[in-house]
Amino acid sequence: MSILIDENTKFIIQGITGREAVTMAKELLDYGSKLVGGVTPGRRGREVHGVPVEDTVRAFTDNQPIDASVISVPPAFAADAVNEAIEAGIKLLVVVTERIPRKQVAQFVEYAEQENVRLIGPNCLGIISPGKSKLGGVGGALESCKQAFRPGSIGVMSRSGGMTTEIANSLSESGLGISTAISIGGDAIIGSTYAELMPLFDQDPETKGIAIYSEPGGRAEYELAEYMESTGSKLPVVAFMAGRFMDEMPGMRFGHAGTIVEGKADTTSEKIVKLSESGISVAEKIEDIPALLKQRIS
Amino acid sequence: MRFYEYEAKQVLKKYSIPLPNSLFVQNSDSAFNAATDLSTEVVIKSQVLSGGRMKAGGIDFANSPEEVRVKSQTILELDINGLHPVGVLIEEKKNVLQEYFAAVTYDGRAKKPVIIFSDMGGIDIEEVANSHPDHLSRTHFSAAKPFSPFTAKNAVSAVGVTGRELNQLSGIVTNLCKLFLERDLTLAEINPIGKLEDGSIIALDCHLDMESEARNTHSAFLTEIGVPEEDNRQARPPTQFEIDAANVDAADTRGVAGNLTEFDGNLGLIIGAGGGSLTLFDAVRAAGGNPANYCEIGGNPSVAKAANLTKLICSQPKVDKVAVMMNVVSNTRVDIVARGVIKGCIEAGFDPAEKIAIFRIPGSWEEEGFALLERYGVDYVDRSVSMHEAAQRAVQKMKGS
Numbered sequence: 001m002s003i004l005i006d007e008n009t010k011f012i013i014q015g016i017t018g019r020e021a022v023t024m025a026k027e028l029l030d031y032g033s034k035l036v037g038g039v040t041p042g043r044r045g046r047e048v049h050g051v052p053v054e055d056t057v058r059a060f061t062d063n064q065p066i067d068a069s070v071i072s073v074p075p076a077f078a079a080d081a082v083n084e085a086i087e088a089g090i091k092l093l094v095v096v097t098e099r100i101p102r103k104q105v106a107q108f109v110e111y112a113e114q115e116n117v118r119l120i121g122p123n124c125l126g127i128i129s130p131g132k133s134k135l136g137g138v139g140g141a142l143e144s145c146k147q148a149f150r151p152g153s154i155g156v157m158s159r160s161g162g163m164t165t166e167i168a169n170s171l172s173e174s175g176l177g178i179s180t181a182i183s184i185g186g187d188a189i190i191g192s193t194y195a196e197l198m199p200l201f202d203q204d205p206e207t208k209g210i211a212i213y214s215e216p217g218g219r220a221e222y223e224l225a226e227y228m229e230s231t232g233s234k235l236p237v238v239a240f241m242a243g244r245f246m247d248e249m250p251g252m253r254f255g256h257a258g259t260i261v262e263g264k265a266d267t268t269s270e271k272i273v274k275l276s277e278s279g280i281s282v283a284e285k286i287e288d289i290p291a292l293l294k295q296r297i298s
Numbered sequence: 299m300r301f302y303e304y305e306a307k308q309v310l311k312k313y314s315i316p317l318p319n320s321l322f323v324q325n326s327d328s329a330f331n332a333a334t335d336l337s338t339e340v341v342i343k344s345q346v347l348s349g350g351r352m353k354a355g356g357i358d359f360a361n362s363p364e365e366v367r368v369k370s371q372t373i374l375e376l377d378i379n380g381l382h383p384v385g386v387l388i389e390e391k392k393n394v395l396q397e398y399f400a401a402v403t404y405d406g407r408a409k410k411p412v413i414i415f416s417d418m419g420g421i422d423i424e425e426v427a428n429s430h431p432d433h434l435s436r437t438h439f440s441a442a443k444p445f446s447p448f449t450a451k452n453a454v455s456a457v458g459v460t461g462r463e464l465n466q467l468s469g470i471v472t473n474l475c476k477l478f479l480e481r482d483l484t485l486a487e488i489n490p491i492g493k494l495e496d497g498s499i500i501a502l503d504c505h506l507d508m509e510s511e512a513r514n515t516h517s518a519f520l521t522e523i524g525v526p527e528e529d530n531r532q533a534r535p536p537t538q539f540e541i542d543a544a545n546v547d548a549a550d551t552r553g554v555a556g557n558l559t560e561f562d563g564n565l566g567l568i569i570g571a572g573g574g575s576l577t578l579f580d581a582v583r584a585a586g587g588n589p590a591n592y593c594e595i596g597g598n599p600s601v602a603k604a605a606n607l608t609k610l611i612c613s614q615p616k617v618d619k620v621a622v623m624m625n626v627v628s629n630t631r632v633d634i635v636a637r638g639v640i641k642g643c644i645e646a647g648f649d650p651a652e653k654i655a656i657f658r659i660p661g662s663w664e665e666e667g668f669a670l671l672e673r674y675g676v677d678y679v680d681r682s683v684s685m686h687e688a689a690q691r692a693v694q695k696m697k698g699s
Contacts, residue, residue: 102509103479103512107441110410110441111442140628144662160625161573165627166625166626169681173681219406244583245579245583286685286686
């Protein structure tokens with residue numbers, strides 16, 4: 001088992017002829033993901049690494065069931081691409097595009113919620129269930145991806161795309177491996193937060209523990225802590241908080257757009273206290289994550 | 299991007315939010331003239347992108363144009379949390395009977411805009427939230443649907459305001475919400491809103507932030523307000539080191555070598571990507587190191603870009619050594635970054651084997667990268683050495699040097 005995706009997930013890439021999307025398409029096909037095609041307006045009839053390009057999302061969904069779409073279009077077209085996919089009835093969207101203005105994100109996230117569409121991102125690297133499928137650039141090229149993401153029992157959720165791979169790598173080297181890893185995105189508003197994805201991991205028999213990468217700014221960690229306290233997830237959760245140095249410099253801007261320390265309650269030190277109180281172990285270093293999980297799983 | 303108060307007030311005016319009369323000036327003579335024109339008691343308000351103006355002496359009161367001239371001069375020369383005022387706002391002083399607070403921002407949890415309203419304006423809103431929660435309302439609304447004024451009415455009514463005040467305040471909050479949505483703001487705050495002796499209600503101070511990513515869609519509007527296009531509005535003015543780094547990044551569109559922020563230490567950092575940089579900066583400090591800079595490299599920068607950034611960092615007089623570190627990379631090519639940092643180091647006149655304390659970038663094309671580093675005698679590690687261990691090694695070497 002895995003969450004959100006598996007070896008049968010059929011999907012498209014919107015913006016497939018973009019430079020980075022072309023590379024991503026190759027990596028996804030190499031990995032064995034069921035990428036059936038892509039959309040770029042005006043490019044119908046072309047192919048990218050052997051899969052067809054269409055002008056519209058409907059051109060795919062009218063003829064076959066499409067489970068998901070990876071959206072990799074420039075920021076100015078991202079909201080429209082998301083709306084097109086939702087309207088065509090696709091139920092899982094991975095929005096890779098970064099720098100989409102917050103208002104537009106709030107608008108399409110609301111639309112997705114109304115239509116019961118699961119949206120991951122924006123500003124993320126996607127989802128991977130090692131050995132089964134991946135949607136998005138997470139893990140990169142085949143060999144290095146396989147090395148960092150080995151099949152196993154830990155669910156990973158990370159606000160940073162790069163750190164998704166770093167954490168997965170340490171879990172893979174420790175022998176624990178990954179059930180599903182999700183780069184949830186670094187923006188102030190994202191489609192799916194830690195707390196919203198936890199129930200899916202809770203219901204997945206394969207997942208035995210959760211590793212989380214977190215940053216200053218936002219309230220997502222509080223939401224997770226409240227979920228742990230109120231719902232009482234069975235899974236042990238280990239979190240790593242980066243950006244502790246930012247507590248000393250409110251107003252400075254680092255990392256992702258969401259990483260703006262706006263008030264005391266959003267600092268790393270406050271978050272660490274809150275996470276610990278809810279029973280989540282907070283790792284001091286990335287390499288401590290596997291041992292902390294092993295302690296709590298056995 | 300944060301607006302200066304005098305700009306923000308022009309924005310509010312465009313959205314029909316009532317304000318005291320005011321004039322923005324940049325020297326004491328103009329301040330004298332402004333006070334003459336207003337011909338009333340005035341407030342002199344320093345224009346800086348910083349809170350705590352009152353405490354820093356950046357706000358003062360005056361009764362005569364001559365007093366305005368003298369006090370403006372003092373304020374214009376102030377250092378307010380490291381910033382110099384770009385000018386002063388000379389504004390009519392108003393006698394306020396009651397203060398209110400209104401703000402609109404995004405709530406990342408609800409994923410919607412939220413109105414925060416209080417009838418206890420003028421003081422720290424977090425204090426109100428803690429001590430007087432019944433005097434503060436939070437009202438979410440949709441960013442997707444047209445804004446309807448009843449939402450603003452609900453926000454104001456929720457703290458018990460009624461009568462004429464309810465209708466006046468609802469109007470102000472409605473316009474604030476429309477402004478927030480139409481202009482891609484991330485924060486629109488009026489604090490305080492003041493009720494005057496004649497019963498009218500006006501905005502006395504405000505704070506508006508526009509989403510940087512949306513700035514180009516509002517360029518005509520910004521030109522009208524008088525915001526220069528290249529104005530990048532940092533929390534503090536950038537240092538020469540930071541400006542040079544931004545130029546390195548801008549000179550080449552491939553990959554990112556951005557967000558360089560200068561610090562006081564002696565260990566130069568070439569680190570990435572976003573989350574990796576945050577983690578590594580913490581790791582260096584936890585190991586007792588003193589970073590000379592923060593930065594974020596990522597994507598797939600060209601050899602030239604990596605070289606130019608390295609050259610710049612190595613050339614800073616305070617930098618003894620540099621550490622090149624990233625998380626396990628997927629899209630960045632290790633060999634290209636390795637080639638770039640070696641080149642930049644040599645171009646700055648240093649031996650890479652001496653100057654580079656550690657190279658820790660595991661991932662795609664690492665074998666080619668490691669071979670190159672080997673040839674130049676640079677100390678490198680693969681993924682079996684963690685980010686924290688790599689940082690520790692770099693700091694250790696600094697102690698030895």
